[in-house]
């Protein structure tokens with residue numbers, strides 16, 4: 031992620047420095063879809079936190095480049111860096127707009143967003159905390175059209191130029207985001223202010239022991255219950271085990287389709303069991319037997 | 328000779344996953360090019376799962392790539408099959424995968440040289456599934472590497488794995504330094520103790536060990552430019568996944584990926600495969616045919632889809 035912070039706003043949005051404001055807006059809309067939670071294109075590459083960080087950078091870049099005045103200032107700033115030979119490196123983020131910026135008319139940025147305040151200079155930790163406020167789900171109402179760039183001369187041109195142009199067929203409708211969203215896990219309860227250390231002390235030892243006595247098979251829902259009795263959130267487990275939070279959620283829900291190969295699942299379960307003070311062998315055997323053995327037997 | 332070499336392009340079609348439509352794309356691409364009077368040879372480089380001939384509606388041929396690989400007296404021309412299209416030729420894949428699925432280095436080198444010297448304008452390699460070294464090497468050998476992806480988690484993950492494996496193999500081949508090779512191998516495992524999560528981290532790390540090599544690796548990263556095709560899309564949201572993958576690859580791998588186009592989910596596709604009549608052969612004008620044409624067009628002209 032380090033390298034991301036050294037990218038300039040054009041790189042971050044993935045547009046050319048000559049991009050029109052319409053191109054910038056489109057790039058921003060795409061980025062919101064690309065880096066939203068559970069996005070098909072990013073879930074296996076970035077953690078939720080990284081996605082949030084990227085989204086934060088993206089909204090900052092958009093806010094600057096979509097505003098003609100700020101964009102001019104930013105271009106001057108980049109030009110200045112280039113002349114000093116300091117174009118690369120962290121300094122691309124040192125940009126300070128000359129004047130307090132006007133609220134944008136697009137309403138994408140809420141006044142609560144610290145980024146639309148008068149300065150860019152808050153420490154990074156503060157900036158990332160509430161950045162997600164500014165990201166709204168991408169607008170789905172306007173179907174986009176796809177076209178290639180104007181064709182240049184080439185062997186196919188005389189033969190069939192018209193047929194070979196890429197067009198967005200009319201019958202493709204905007205229905206899939208709804209389906210995708212239905213599969214995505216619902217909102218998580220806010221994480222408890224629990225440090226990893228204190229996390230090891232169960233909230234309610236008695237209730238936990240009692241529950242453990244009643245367990246016959248360690249499956250997903252049972253692991254979830256035990257975790258909750260430990261007073262642990264998915265975030266706590268994710269932090270300690272380095273397993274993605276979304277994977278943990280799918281493990282508990284036994285949503286195997288969204289999980290990596292069996293062998294990884296087994297490894298995840300072992301790690302989870304260890305964190306929950308459970309016998310790892312027994313738990314992984316139960317879990318794998320329940321979920322991966324032919325159910326008819 | 329030099330001139331001929333320069334005017335020739337090798338296109339490899341991979342994707343990491345089986346059944347995503349690699350052979351379907353390869354065969355129809357070949358037909359479209361040939362119908363446009365462009366001399367093209369299709370090579371079934373799926374060592375172990377060869378079925379490109381079937382996608383073309385051709386009976387299992389007598390001579391195949393394994394005849395060439397296993398016998399140094401056989402020339403590559405001897406295994407090039409003509410087809411009913413003047414400009415389309417086929418080198419069929421091995422039926423028996425014994426002996427060819429894992430060619431020796433010298434056999435592979437001879438094969439690569441022979442393929443590079445074929446006297447045609449386009450050479451299209453239909454790769455097998457997975458990320459075996461053979462497959463990756465064919466992919467890296469090509470001027471254009473195309474990945475076929477379905478808008479599904481498994482396929483997208485496999486495509487990313489393929490991109491990563493190919494890139495790391497490319498980087499690894501740049502150096503003989505055991506220390507650096509060890510770092511690259513370690514970096515392949517996401518849970519490595521060096522904290523290397525992405526190629527960008529890797530290059531940072533190596534630059535610290537050896538700045539000159541770091542620059543070389545960066546160059547290699549910049550020159551690696553795979554393309555993607557989204558297959559069996561059912562909605563505009565599916566189409567958009569290609570753009571999202573592009574953006575994710577840029578951020579994660581530091582790679583420029585071209586989005587060549589998409590192919591809609593189309594019943595005509597499996598019907599044509601079942602009939603063993605390639606969909607682009609007989610002047611059909613269905614949606615997938617249109618899609619295939621625009622992909623060919625973009626490939627030939629170095630274009631890609633643009634969001635509008």
Ligand SMILES: Nc1ncnc2c1ncn2[C@@H]1O[C@H](COP(=O)(O)OP(=O)(O)O)[C@@H](O)[C@H]1O
Pocket residue numbers: 344345346347348349350351352558559560590591592593594596597600615
């Ligand atoms: N656009 C499409 N619409 C419908 N079916 C498709 C499409 N593309 C591929 N298929 C189906 O997928 C099958 C597998 O394709 P194939 O090219 O053999 O995959 P691969 O070479 O990647 O293993 C085809 O036989 C066909 O039935």
Ligand SMILES: [Mg+2]
Pocket residue numbers: 349350351373378453454
């Ligand atoms: Mg195939």
